[in-house]
Every structure is written in structure tokens, then in C-alpha cells.
Amino acid sequence: MDSLADAPPRLFDLGVGWKHSFAALGPAFFTDLVAAPLPSPYLVGVNPRLAADLRLPTDLLQSEDGVSALTGSLPIAGTRPLASVYSGHQFGVWAGQLGDGRALLLGEVESATGPQELQFKGTGRTPYSRMGDGRAVLRSSIREFLGSEAMHGLRIPTTRALSVTGSDAPVRREEIETAAVVVRVAPSFIRFGHFEHFASREQYGELRTLADYVIDRFYPECRATERFGGNAYAAFLEQVSERTAALLARWQAVGFCHGVMNTDNMSILGLTIDYGPFQFLDAFDPNHICNHSDESGRYAYNRQPNVAYWNLFCLGQALLPLIGDEQLTLAALESYKTIFPSELEACMRGKLGLPDAHEDDRVLVERVLQLLAKDRVDYTIFWRRLSHAVATGDPEPVRDQFLDREGFDAWWRDHSARLPAERGATALGMLRTNPKFVLRNHLGELAIRRAKVKDFGGVADLLKVVHAPFDEHPALEDLAGFPPDWASHIEISCSS
Template identity: 75%
Template sequence: MDPLLADETATVNLGLPWQEGFAGLGPAFYTELAPTPLAAPALVSLNEPLARDLGLDPAQLASPPGVAALTGNVLFEGGRPLASVYSGHQFGVWAGQLGDGRAILLGEVQTPLGPQELQLKGSGRTPYSRMGDGRAVLRSSIREYLGSEAMQGLGVPTTRALSVTGSPQPVRREEIETAAVVLRVAPSFIRFGHFEHFSSREQYGELRQLADYVIDRYYPACRGCERLAGNPYANLLEQVSERTAALMAQWQAVGFCHGVMNTDNMSILGLTIDYGPFQYLDAFVPNHICNHSDESGRYAYNRQPNVAHWNLFCLGQALLPLVEDQELALAALESYKTVFPREMEGRMRAKLGLQGEQEADRQLIEDVLQLLAADRVDYPIFWRRLSRYVAGAPAEEVRDLFLARERIDGWLRQYDERLPDDRNTAARRMLATNPKYVLRNHLCELAIRQAKLNDFSAVEALLRLVRAPFDEHPEHEDMAGFPPDWASHIEISCSS
């Protein structure tokens, strides 16, 4: 048999019950098709803790049949692979029909974590690939794998990644690279763009079917809720708005830049989804643009909260045929303006180790962010050093980060006055809030360079760190330091 072709009769039994899930919506929502096999697949990394949490056997997944299934060369027994169709706004412009151009949903399984969808990314062309090849490369797959687990380690809602498999099969990007596949896990991969698709085509029956599915599966409290005139679709819009607002506060607090916040990259469950040109801030530059393709800076770090709100308006417009009242839809979106600043202030108070709320806290937060921006201070290192300062380390550890010593000294005096008497408790909370390790671009780049030489040890080391980013890990102290000068020249784009 041709080694590039899968054995269509072969299957791997995960030992978990499959259920219909998204596939039950019907053929208007997807195209059923099998993944396209890759030549000579090999395991790059397996997320064994996640496998065990899902009730899966890591040894089975790491076996040759398991690796073949993780790559899409054979199917999981009971799965029903499909590519879903959606539309969306990309960089603020209506792009029309999009869809899973290089992803295939294998199906939904019942796990100890609840129902979870399994999806392959990089598994070949689909009817929605447009001009693409349907593939992912090793570089981008490692970034997605580590990126999603880094967010999980930080406590930020996210899709997960179970595995990366690689192949020597060539893929053309800016240069010739090798192919890889990520197996992603989430309760649902439904996006704002799924709703935009059916609304834009005036397929209101399918739009209602999709909204009812999402409400019944993930937001059942929207039915029977008296808020917003008891309208379940307005309640859905409000709930998604509030989850998205909370997610944006978490992104901003940890210094995360998504890089491509198109409406088709926004999760209906408020999860971080689609790790492409993402980055964690090194220097605190509020208008930092992490996506080399984003020439207008639409998705700069400080614009993310407003872009999320704009995307929610697009979702609201898509749901309007169901809500049937524009004022009601606008009222559903209003909660974003309340939830985001409240969540943001709460996250920043936690980073500062403050208990309770005081009127002056907002100014204290704004002042320190202005100081960080003025001197382009390393964002994660500042917060970790401030945590150590509260624990009793010398103030010089913080002061040495700033050129404007007098200004930071003045801020520290105000901060000391606001800290609780029990500084040890505050410090413990801060050290559990402000990570020592973040997935910086240069760390990813170094791991990718080794992986291209078939050495995956740096990937595994980073995976261990991002799973427990608040721990000390003294053996990896170098990974918690300042980025090298060359890190600022790393370019990441929509192909990353």
C-alpha cells in the first residue's frame, strides 16, 4: 500500500463513548470528510497529564497506531470527521464564507472533564481551504501546542492541545518547512463566525438551530431567565459578552497579545482559540503589535478589549433576526462595558496583592502602568520582582528596572501605604498570580530550532515550565530572565 495513503479499514479505539454533538446539526453546518494522511508520522510531544485527565491511555496514544490516529492517517473508532463552515470579519472587513480550511473535527467524546470535541489542525485540504494547502508546519504547531498549555497554566480559559505529530513531508510557506498536526481539545470550537455565516445568508432556520444548540448545551440558564425580557437569544448574547469581557481582562493582565482577533477566531464559550501570531509582552509597550501581517495595528495589545467589543457587535448583528429587537440586543451588549473594567481592576489588584477595594486603587494601577510604559520595563519581570519585594527582597530589585528612579520611588511609597499589614500573605498571593515563567517568543524560537533537528527536549522543558509557571524551577532560572537582543527581531505573522 502507498505509504501516503491511510488504511481506511483501520481504526483506533480510544475507550471513550462518542456522542453526536455538533454533527447532529446536519449537513448545512459542515462537510463530512476524512483527514488527508501524512507520510511517516512521528510523535513530537504528547500531553500526558491532559491525556490522563481525559481518561485516555498515554501509552496507547504513543504507540504506532496511536500516532497514526493523532495524525489523521487512521480514524478513531466511533468518530465522525467533518469540517465546519463559518464566515467572519477579518481585520475589520467582511470576508464572506470561511470555514475549517485546515482543521477537521473528529467528533465529541464523553470524558471525566465532560464532553470534549477532538479536532485535528493541519490535517489536509477541506472544501473551505480556499487557496490553502490545509496543512500546518512544525513551527506553528509547536507554538499552538505550547501556547494553549501556557494559557491553561496561567488559569486563562483556552482550548487545549493533546499532541503534536510531525512528518518529513514538505510544506511551502515563506520557505519549505515540514508538516505537523496538532490534536486540539475543547468543549466546543463554535465561533462567532458560525452565527455570522447563517445570518448573512438569511438562513434563519439554521441560525436558530445553531443558537438553540449552543444554549441547550452550554448556556441552559438563558432559558427561563427573566433578564432582557426573557429573550433566550438576548440572554445568550449577554452571557457571551460577559465571558468575553472576563477573558479580555485576563489577556491584558498577563500581557497576552493574540494577534489576529477576527470574528472567526472568537470562541462562543469565551475561550482563547487559534494560536497563530500570539505573543506575551516583553517590554511593556501598550501599542505593541505582535502580528507582522497587521500593518494597521488593528490588533495591537491595547486595542484588544475594544476589538472584542466590536466583534461582539458583529455577533449581536448576526443574532438580531432571533432577538427581533435592536434595543434589546444593544442592552445585551452593554454588560461588556461593566464587566471588563471590573474584571480588569480585580486582576490588577490581585497582581498588586491588594485586599478589598479602595477608590485610590485605580490611580495606583494607572500610575504604575504609565511608569512601565515610559521606561519600557519588562512586564513579567516587573511583576515577579514586585512580588518578591513585598515578600522582603530589597527595593533595588524593582528600582533597577526603571530609569525614572524618583518616580518609581514615589509610587512605591504610595504602594507601601496601601499594602495590608500582613505582607507575607499578600506576597504569597502575588507569587501565585504573577508568573515567573511566560512563553516568550525567543523561548519558543529556540525550542523550534531544536525541534527542526529532531531534538524535542526543549519543547518538553518548556511544556513543564508553562504547566507550572508560578513555581521557582531553579534548574531553569535562565528561562525567567530578560530576552536577548535578537528576540525583538523575531517576526510572527498569520502563517506562524
């Protein structure tokens, strides 16, 4: 009889087929690893909508073995866990080699929207942990779980989150916290920093392999382009620049602050990635810094568009050995400067209910943003109330938010003059553009406090509203109110 030591390890079968296209790039790109188990894992939240897209049965994920598998404590059949290596600029300074310090890519599965990679975050040390413990804490894991789904609900390109699980295992940060694991989902987790890594080491063969993989998989049109004399790598850089420009326009329009826009936190697919110290604006302050660790204000809300271009410039430098021409590389970045403002203007016209472009629209937008900043008006509530005011013709609920009533009245008259005669349809479009719910810091904080005592109702309520942020949700009306005074004192840092 075989001994127990000879018995095969117990595996959890999700009932899906796994592929490993990233692993096929070769060992220069990653390290194979096994997740470090966590004791007594428990389910904090699962995303049934995403599970359905991935063709994963929610009841299986919520089972005892499912929770262990989602925590990395029970191996999943067909997966090949690995940590990828990359480098990057952090806060504008070259940081050298970084990599997945606490993340493990499991592989990819088919979904309703094409192949999707699944990745653990928080499953222990990797060769790229840089003296870290490789763990994530409950606090930040809940924020990422809800934050990524909030962005998806707002129709902003983003990584997704399938689940968050917890354990009472202690993790030391500024204080002792408890461990958690998020299962993240995206077509790819490749970042600008992956390209910077191989370029900085003059590993040009690996750089070309990586670029060819991304182009062939995600940007195949670059192979057939006549742009840049048929240079596929320049066309690729241009496409990434344009996706990033469109992403930044949507961030700015909804009042989203990323907080840590390092090059290793920039997705090569133009997705919002790495939810660390992020925030949706409460009072409108263009200079708002959401990251308590950002002492210089590099990643302030109004600086995000320029930082994105700076990061793209770094990507361009990394791709220069493949493009082969400095001027061509600069030309490939140029469209960012036109795409971003045009996309932002289109977003703002939608928020204002303006059906077509007009030469005075930019002035109309700038005027209202100046009024919002002057009186620190709540950004989300202003736009939602404006939508209702267009429907009713009564601006008083909007006007009440301003100290400068005369300034608002003048702006309201000019805005009203630009609206089409059919206000009902216009208002309906605005209500589908201006969300009632965003994931405010204080809402996340309240859900986290409840989760720390094993009450996950706050997480469930927030997941419900962020999945449908333009709906009314009358039973959860309190989640759409003004933030309490203490909300402005919440400090979110890079520690997670």
C-alpha cells in the same frame, strides 16, 4: 476467501466512547471528510495531564499506531471527521464564507470536566480551504501546542492541546517547511463566525438551530431568565459578552497579545482560540503589535478590549433576527462596558497584592503602567520581582529595572501604604498571581529550532514550566530570564 480489497479498514481504538452532537445539527453546518495521511509521522509532544483528563492512556498515544492516529494517518474508531462552515470579519472587513480550512472535528468524549471535542488541525484540504493546502507547519503547531497549555496554566480560559505530531512532508510557506498536526481540545469550537455565516445568508432556520444548540448545551440558564423579558437569545448574547469581557481582562493583565482577533477567531464560550501570531509581552509597550501581518495595528495590545466589543457587536447583528429588537440587542451588549473594567481592576489588584477595592486603585495601576511603558520595563519580570519585594521589603531588584528611579520610588511608597500589615501572606498571594514563566517568543523559537532537528527536549521543558508557571522550577531558571536582544526581531505572521 474474501480479497484484500474487501477487508475492513484498519482502525485505531482509543478505548473511549464517542458522541457527535455537532454532527446532529445537519449537513448545512459541515462537510464529512477524511484526513489526508502524512508519511512517516513522528511524535513531537504529548500532554499527559490532558490525556489523563480525557481518560486516554499516554502510552497508547505514544505508540507507533497512536502517533499515526494523532496525525490523521490511521482512522480512529468511533470518530466522524467533519469540517464546519462559518464566515467572518477579518481585520475589520467582511470576508464572506470561511470555515475549517485545515481542521477536522472528530467528535466528543467524556472527561473529568465534562464532554470535550477533539479536533485535528493540519490534516489537509477541506471545501473551506480557499486555495490553501490545508496543512499546518511544525513551527506554528509547536507554538499552538505550548501556547494553549501556557494559557491553561495561567488559569485563562482556552482551548487545549493534546498532542503535536510531525512529518518530513514539505509544506510551502515563505520557505519550504515541514508538516505537523495538532490535536486540539475544547468543549466546543463554535465561533462568532458560525452565527455570522447563517445570518449573512438569511438562513434563519439554521441560525436558530445553532443558537438553540449552544444555549441548551452551554447556556441553559438563558432559558429560565427574566432578563430582557425572558428573551433567551438576548440573554445568551449578554452571557457571551460577559464571558468575553472577563477573558479580555485576563489577557490584558497577563500581557497577552492575540494578534488576529477576527470574528471567526472568537469563541462563543469565551475561550482563547486560534493561536496564530500570539505573544506575551517582553518590554511593556501598550502599542505593541505582535502580528507582522497587521500593518494597521488593528490588533495591537491596547486595542484588544475595544476590538472584542466590536466583534461582539457583529455577533449581536447576527443574532438580531432571533432577538427581534435592535434596542434589546444593544442592551445585551452593554454589560461588556462594565464587566471588562471591573474584571481588569480585580486582576490588577491581585497582581498588586491589594486585598480590597479602594477608589485610588485605578490611579495606582495607571501610574505603574505609565512607568513601565516609559522605561520599557519587562512586564513579567517586574510583577514577579514586585511580589518578592513585598515579601522582603527590599525594592531594589524592582527599582533597578527603571531609569526613572524617583518616579518608581514615589509609586513604591504609595503602593506600600496600601498593603496590609501582614506582608508574608500578601506576597504569597502575589506569587500565585504573577507568573515566573510565560511562553516568550524567543523560548518558543529556540524549542522550534531544536525540534527541526528532531530534538524535542525544548518542547518538553517548556510544557513543564507553562503547566506550573507560578512555581520556581530551579532546574529551568534560564527559562525565566530576560529575553536576548535578538528576541525583538522575531517576526510572527499569519502564515502558518
